[in-house]
Amino acid sequence: MQPLPQRTSPFLVGEPLPMSKASAFHSHADLETVLVSEIAIKRRLKKLGAEISALYGKDEITAIAIINGAILFAADLLREITNPVRLDCIRISSYRNETRSVGRPQILHSFTLDLTNRHVLLIDDILDTGKTLVMVVQSIKKLGPASVRTCVLLEKQGRREVDFEADFVGFKIPDKFAVGYGLDFAERYRNLPCIGVLKSHLQNPPEWA
Numbered sequence: 001m002q003p004l005p006q007r008t009s010p011f012l013v014g015e016p017l018p019m020s021k022a023s024a025f026h027s028h029a030d031l032e033t034v035l036v037s038e039i040a041i042k043r044r045l046k047k048l049g050a051e052i053s054a055l056y057g058k059d060e061i062t063a064i065a066i067i068n069g070a071i072l073f074a075a076d077l078l079r080e081i082t083n084p085v086r087l088d089c090i091r092i093s094s095y096r097n098e099t100r101s102v103g104r105p106q107i108l109h110s111f112t113l114d115l116t117n118r119h120v121l122l123i124d125d126i127l128d129t130g131k132t133l134v135m136v137v138q139s140i141k142k143l144g145p146a147s148v149r150t151c152v153l154l155e156k157q158g159r160r161e162v163d164f165e166a167d168f169v170g171f172k173i174p175d176k177f178a179v180g181y182g183l184d185f186a187e188r189y190r191n192l193p194c195i196g197v198l199k200s201h202l203q204n205p206p207e208w209a
């Protein structure tokens with residue numbers, strides 16, 4: 001596998017923006033703080049897309065998005081990639097209880113495309129404990145791909161339970177439960193254009209879940 005060229009570092013999300021300072025247009029009434037604004041996401045995806053396109057040269061990419069979380073990210077990122085792309089989606093069983101993970105992830109709906117001798121780019125919303133990506137990368141490697149790389153929109157710091165590093169990272173965020181831009185709480189908030197932290201009274205299992 002080719003070594004990775006120089007990449008721009010993921011923007012480190014420092015002090016989350018208090019809601020009073022985040023423009024109402026770019027946030028949501030249920031958010032306590034905005035971690036990553038809509039504009040920051042757009043800018044970062046342009047860079048990531050250029051880096052990914054440069055790395056693969058003229059090669060075709062087989063992108064695999066882990067749904068539902070990576071849907072919005074994958075849709076926008078793939079439009080910034082200039083290579084020919086084949087797209088597949090896989091679904092992983094939720095092994096999370098409210099906002100924390102328990103147990104082991106499993107593939108519920110697997111790959112439909114042939115991955116043998118293909119350059120596979122696995123796309124996920126967030127790297128947290130690392131268990132999901134380790135498991136999926138292992139399953140892909142068994143299918144004899146030419147290469148496997150991973151791209152995550154977010155990486156949570158200090159949360160890894162298994163040894164894993166993504167090849168491309170959009171943003172490093174603090175250890176907070178994030179929603180928006182594909183990330184959900186009880187399947188809600190995926191459609192927010194920004195990424196933020198829910199107000200604490202909304203982080204309990206809601207009666208509408």
Ligand code: 5GP
Pocket residue numbers: 069096101105124125126127128129130131132133176177178179183184185
């Ligand atoms: P991991 O296997 O790395 O622990 O976590 C993978 C999955 O857990 C992610 O793909 C995502 O679905 C979920 N997850 C982890 N952290 C968060 C978070 O802060 N917010 C949301 N909405 N989901 C998360």
Ligand code: MG
Pocket residue numbers: 066067068069070124125126
């Ligand atoms: Mg997920």
